[in-house]
Each structure stands twice: as structure tokens, then as C-alpha cells.
Amino acid sequence: MPAGAAGTYAQNILQRLLIDLSWNSSRLEGNTYSLLDTERLIALGEAAEGKAPTDAQMILNHKAAIEFLVQSAATIAFDRRTLLNLHALLADNLLPDPRAPGRLRTHGVGIAGSVFHPLAVPQLIDEGFEQILATASAIRDPFEQALFVMVQLPYLQPFDDVNKRVSRLAANIPLIRQNLAPLSFVDVPDAAYTCGMLGVYELNRTDLIKDVFLWAYERSAYRYAAIRQTMGEPDPFRLRHRATLREVIAAVVDGAMDKRAAAAHIAAWAAAHIAQGDRARFIETAETELLGLHEGNFARYPIRPSAFDAWQKVWAAQAKTKARPRSRARKDRR
Structure with a gap:
């Protein structure tokens, strides 16, 4: 423990x-x-x-x-x-x-x-x-x-x-x-x-x-x-869908998609290319990979550094927009 x-x-x-x-x-x-x-x-x-x-x-x-x-x-x-x-x-x-x-x-x-x-x-x-x-x-x-x-x-x-x-x-x-x-x-x-x-x-x-x-x-x-990197065998699902995961993630990054657009693109891609029995798992896997993508691991995918930088700025801008304080405070309601 x-x-x-x-x-x-x-x-x-x-x-x-x-x-x-x-x-x-x-x-x-x-x-x-x-x-x-x-x-x-x-x-x-x-x-x-x-x-x-x-x-x-x-x-x-x-x-x-x-x-x-x-x-x-x-x-x-x-x-x-x-x-x-x-x-x-x-x-x-x-x-x-x-x-x-x-x-x-x-x-x-x-x-x-x-x-x-x-x-x-x-x-x-x-x-x-x-x-x-x-x-x-x-x-x-x-x-x-x-x-x-x-x-x-x-x-x-x-x-x-x-x-x-x-x-x-x-x-x-x-x-x-x-x-x-x-x-x-x-x-x-x-x-x-x-x-x-x-x-x-x-x-x-x-x-x-x-x-x-x-x-x-x-x-x-x-x-x-x-120590997850040293445990067990590679995930057979990711191994089986390796090529398609690389393609869909690269498309999201190359397109500088924000999180809303990325979710829609992955869902549409899965509906068109992935068997129904694997579809939900594929969507979860692709979204998990995107959430874990950073400057130290994006080379696993066919992504140009300039495309990664542009995409990362889009995702970072969303977080900054949400975190920015409102310019005018709301009036107290009485």
C-alpha cells in the first residue's frame, strides 16, 4: 500500500x-x-x-x-x-x-x-x-x-x-x-x-x-x-487498430481541431470505418490518446512539429478562455 x-x-x-x-x-x-x-x-x-x-x-x-x-x-x-x-x-x-x-x-x-x-x-x-x-x-x-x-x-x-x-x-x-x-x-x-x-x-x-x-x-x-510501462503485454486492441488510430489522431492534429471538433471527427470516423462491436472502444482509445498527447510523445504519430504546435495552441487557448476572469462582475441580486 x-x-x-x-x-x-x-x-x-x-x-x-x-x-x-x-x-x-x-x-x-x-x-x-x-x-x-x-x-x-x-x-x-x-x-x-x-x-x-x-x-x-x-x-x-x-x-x-x-x-x-x-x-x-x-x-x-x-x-x-x-x-x-x-x-x-x-x-x-x-x-x-x-x-x-x-x-x-x-x-x-x-x-x-x-x-x-x-x-x-x-x-x-x-x-x-x-x-x-x-x-x-x-x-x-x-x-x-x-x-x-x-x-x-x-x-x-x-x-x-x-x-x-x-x-x-x-x-x-x-x-x-x-x-x-x-x-x-x-x-x-x-x-x-x-x-x-x-x-x-x-x-x-x-x-x-x-x-x-x-x-x-x-x-x-x-x-x-x-510502473505501468513495464507491466503485461501490449494492448491487443490498440495493436489491432494501430494504423487507424494513427490516421485519425493525425487528422485531428493536422486540422488543428479543438476538443469539440475532435470528438465529432472521431465519432464520425469510427461510424464510417470501424466495426460496430469495436466502435465505442475505438472512440475511447482515440480520445484517451489525444488527451495524453504532448511534445514528448507526438512523434508516435505521423504529425509534423509545426502542426502539433498549432494544434496544441488551440487546445491551450480553450483552457485560457475558460480560466480568464470576467471583465465585469455581475451586479448583486437583491
């Missing part, structure tokens, strides 16, 4: 974690933002055109919730206050009842695509919630804690909605506190996660979601490990 105060590991990779976990957790809820859309929203506060406002709100809520966990690493725990506030942050401005964020539900709910019906009696929901917190707190192994809450919170459905999102971020509580690599659900297929949760709901079986958890954590740990 890395040394340092609780949350040090997550704090050191916070900007990357905010994008990875916000995007992947939202994607598992059907959010239509791309990775680049998410990066632009988090870094610049710029919403993507043509997307539902709820998609932007969901991602911004994730950002706020992740920052809460990392900044409060020394005090967060599997206790009522932490979980209720985590839900309040994730559900902000997304539920019909403005009192619902941060409050246990008081009525029955159903699960889309499942015949499972969670508890409906408020007293039993409250008791079940407290039992989950007590059991999670008693577990000593951080990975077992993470898997336990990832399974048990959605099964109980303690909140009106946003339960799975709470469970995915709550799974990171012991990892953040103990300075372990966080779980950001990198590359987790929607279908695998959904099937794993349906197995829990309808069959009371955890074997599939456990496999998803272990696979997802390995991917996340690989991403964040300091």
Missing part, C-alpha cells in the same frame, strides 16, 4: 480520476457524452452541443462526488453521513422531488428490465441500510468491502434513484482511504455490468459481478500504476 495520508494516491491522480470515473460511471447509466466531451465539461465547464442537459448534470455530479471523497479521505467511512451526502451530490438536480437527494426512500420502486422488487417498507429499508453500513465497516479487507457495497447497495435500493452510481463511488471509499488504486470502471462493457447486476437481483448470485469487479479493478490499477 502506498505510504502517505489517506487520499494521497487519489489526490495525485485526481484530474485523471475525475474524467475516468465520471465518464465510465455515467456511461454505464446510458450517458451519451464521449470521453472528450466529458474532459471538456470537467476542465472547461463547456457542455456538448446536442446532448441532453441531464447528461451534463450527471457528469458534473460525479465530479463533485469524487472531489468530496478525495478531499474528505481522512473522515469518510461506511457511515450514514458519508453515504447520504454521496447520494445528495450524485442526485443533485436529477430527481423530481427536490427533497429526495440524501434521503432514504419512503415508497416502493421497480428495477428496469428485472422482475425483482426491492423492499418497500420504509422501516425495513432503514434497517437494511444500517445493516449494510455495519457489515461493510466490519470487513477488514478493502477489496472485499468495495465488492460488498457495490453489490448490496443496489440490491437494497435505499434511495429513490441513483443507487448504482452511489454503489460504484462508495466502492472507492476503502481504496481511497488506504491509498490503493481507485476503481474507475475503465473498459467495463455495459452488457457485462448489467448482466452481473441482474444476476444479483434475480438469482441472488454474485459470481458474475465479482468477475466484472476483479477484471475492472485490474484494468483500473494498470491505468494508474506508476
Whole structure:
């Protein structure tokens, strides 16, 4: 376990974690933002055109919730206050009842695509919630804690909605506190996660979601490990699409595209040239490569130095425009 105060590991990779976990957790809820859309929203506060406002709100809520966990690493725990506030942050401005964020539900709910019906009696929901917190707190192994809450919170459905999102971020509580690599659900297929949760709901079986958890954590740990360059074999997906990745990234840079234009170009390219089964993964991979492109590694692509410099100025200008203070302050509203 890395040394340092609780949350040090997550704090050191916070900007990357905010994008990875916000995007992947939202994607598992059907959010239509791309990775680049998410990066632009988090870094610049710029919403993507043509997307539902709820998609932007969901991602911004994730950002706020992740920052809460990392900044409060020394005090967060599997206790009522932490979980209720985590839900309040994730559900902000997304539920019909403005009192619902941060409050246990008081009525029955159903699960889309499942015949499972969670508890409906408020007293039993409250008791079940407290039992989950007590059991999670008693577990000593951080990975077992993470898997336990990832399974048990959605099964109980303690909140009106946003339960799975709470469970995915709550799974990171012991990892953040103990300075372990966080779980950001990198590359987790929607279908695998959904099937794993349906197995829990309808069959009371955890074997599939456990496999998803272990696979997802390995991917996340690989991403964040300091020695990642020396681990494992080359990614076979990147190897298979090496030529097309080089071509599409070079086109973005040669065209001096900003982040909005780049996201649109990559999506259009993938739709025209990549098989449907590989399309989402290709888009994520290309956008990840662009986000990691800098003056020390652009030679991996057929990019002229002058083109790289021009493109980098476009991306840097976006950040400066967002960061520049307004010329005139707003008048106080009374």
C-alpha cells in the first residue's frame, strides 16, 4: 500500500480520476457524452452541443462526488453521513422531488428490465441500510468491502434513484482511504455490468459481478500504476487498430481541431470505418490518446512539429478562455 495520508494516491491522480470515473460511471447509466466531451465539461465547464442537459448534470455530479471523497479521505467511512451526502451530490438536480437527494426512500420502486422488487417498507429499508453500513465497516479487507457495497447497495435500493452510481463511488471509499488504486470502471462493457447486476437481483448470485469487479479493478490499477510501462503485454486492441488510430489522431492534429471538433471527427470516423462491436472502444482509445498527447510523445504519430504546435495552441487557448476572469462582475441580486 502506498505510504502517505489517506487520499494521497487519489489526490495525485485526481484530474485523471475525475474524467475516468465520471465518464465510465455515467456511461454505464446510458450517458451519451464521449470521453472528450466529458474532459471538456470537467476542465472547461463547456457542455456538448446536442446532448441532453441531464447528461451534463450527471457528469458534473460525479465530479463533485469524487472531489468530496478525495478531499474528505481522512473522515469518510461506511457511515450514514458519508453515504447520504454521496447520494445528495450524485442526485443533485436529477430527481423530481427536490427533497429526495440524501434521503432514504419512503415508497416502493421497480428495477428496469428485472422482475425483482426491492423492499418497500420504509422501516425495513432503514434497517437494511444500517445493516449494510455495519457489515461493510466490519470487513477488514478493502477489496472485499468495495465488492460488498457495490453489490448490496443496489440490491437494497435505499434511495429513490441513483443507487448504482452511489454503489460504484462508495466502492472507492476503502481504496481511497488506504491509498490503493481507485476503481474507475475503465473498459467495463455495459452488457457485462448489467448482466452481473441482474444476476444479483434475480438469482441472488454474485459470481458474475465479482468477475466484472476483479477484471475492472485490474484494468483500473494498470491505468494508474506508476510502473505501468513495464507491466503485461501490449494492448491487443490498440495493436489491432494501430494504423487507424494513427490516421485519425493525425487528422485531428493536422486540422488543428479543438476538443469539440475532435470528438465529432472521431465519432464520425469510427461510424464510417470501424466495426460496430469495436466502435465505442475505438472512440475511447482515440480520445484517451489525444488527451495524453504532448511534445514528448507526438512523434508516435505521423504529425509534423509545426502542426502539433498549432494544434496544441488551440487546445491551450480553450483552457485560457475558460480560466480568464470576467471583465465585469455581475451586479448583486437583491
